[in-house]
Amino acid sequence: MISGYLITILITITIYAMLAHSLNIITGRAGQISLGHSAFFGIGAYASALFYTRTGLSFWISVPLGTILAGMVGALLGIPCLRVRDDFLAITTMGIVFVVEAIFLYLPFFGGAMGIGGIDLPKWFGREMTKPEYFVLIFIVLILLLLLDRRLERSWLGLAWSSIREDEVAAGAMGVDIVRFKVIAFILGSAIAGLAGGFYAHFLTFIMPQNFGFGQSIVILCMVVFGGIGTRWGPIVGAIILGILPEISRPIMEYRTFLYGLLLVAMMRFQPGGLLGEESVLPRFFRRIGSSLKKSN
């Protein structure tokens, strides 16, 4: 039987993988930097927690509602972000996370510093889900999201995102509606972050504003950058490695943010494509092995 500790780590990593994947839609696919991603994680978590504890809606309804709400707020906040680019976009999105965290902290409706408690794991077949069952549920959702990602990458929508990421002016001159496709990326990325937030709230059973602060945004960004921005599996691999590291060594846990920051700087300097980036060391190494295997056959 799998231990409770292990299953907790598995669930946490799956949620982080979902988050990294959702940020990758905005930053990797559409090329829009966001330092405010944890805000949408928080909006999803708070919305589904409030629907669940205050209105008595079940997990199966409160989490989708939180997802939709995070997507809607993503669209709303995405619009001012569309007028700015690059470093200004980074600062604007950073502002969003401080505003959202402050609202959770200072409005009594959101439970203040104490947060919201009494959120439970979902029920099915007349009983509460076990943690391993919950893990299977969110793992399946992650797989479905990755299948959707594959579908979108091969679609006109994915192509439009690539063109915006490469060169906005040229994309506009080729008939790509920049605003529309950026908003779609913000909605989709924010909604998936909101979904991860709902899963997170129902797993932790209580949530606090600090869970969704600026530091959390940076952790998510680190996972994406470390694994390989714009690749399908990079953010997942980043979430797995950076999620496991603090668990296997106590000192890493204590200096977590310090190490993540250091890692971000080092990756930018030496391997900007991330572990799985097209031109990074690992994929080149595997391609070489692959081609030499082919030759020897």
Added chain:
Amino acid sequence: MLLEVKNLSKEFDGLRALDRVSFSAEEGEILGIIGPNGAGKTTLFNIVSGIYPPTGGEIFFQGRSLLHLKPHQISRLGVGRTFQIVRPFLNLDVETNILVASGHRFYPNLLNSIAPFRKGEILEEVRRLIERAGLQSYAHQLTKTLPLGIKKRVEIARALALHPRLLLLDEPSGGLRFEESIQLMDLIRQIAEQGIGVLLIEHNMHVVMDLCRRIVVLDHGSKIAEGTPEEIRSNPRVIEAYLGKEG
């Protein structure tokens, strides 16, 4: 009339980049636009393609005003362009670069835009464009690895995928070797023979005089002359502006 530009003006922080410029272009015509550096040629293209709005004046494309339209709307109406400093999508291969423009038919509708793009008729059409622009051997290379002359061809092929009625070419032969520019001129001539109107900004006088039957000359934002290559060549104002005063 394919394109009609009337009294077009543009000011940047008090600097007059364009001053009441008027001209028109027909289908199948290659209209040369020449003038010294800073004459406002690229500004003119950027306004026609919707990158920024004019301060005054009007633009009609097939009788329809282009003012207040965004770049993507103007390109979907059938106005293709290339850039003076080439802007291919560097990390996409040649085929995918062209596909971006083919997508103009699918982008307006969300359901259409989630369909796979590398497929069927569209891909056939892109391959024909690649062949027509002589890019067969580069189809699957990232454009960042390609030399300038090839990048310029990619930009033209990409603009053609919009099924344009009007093509704005901003110094297509700039930075090219002699043979490369000759090949490019053949391509431009073929495009015009299909009935597409071409506005050609060009510094190479041989190229302009050879390709265009009509030329518009800009200097410091104003139109100082318009006419056949012979008229332009002997126009004293053009000679003064373009070549500098003698002695």
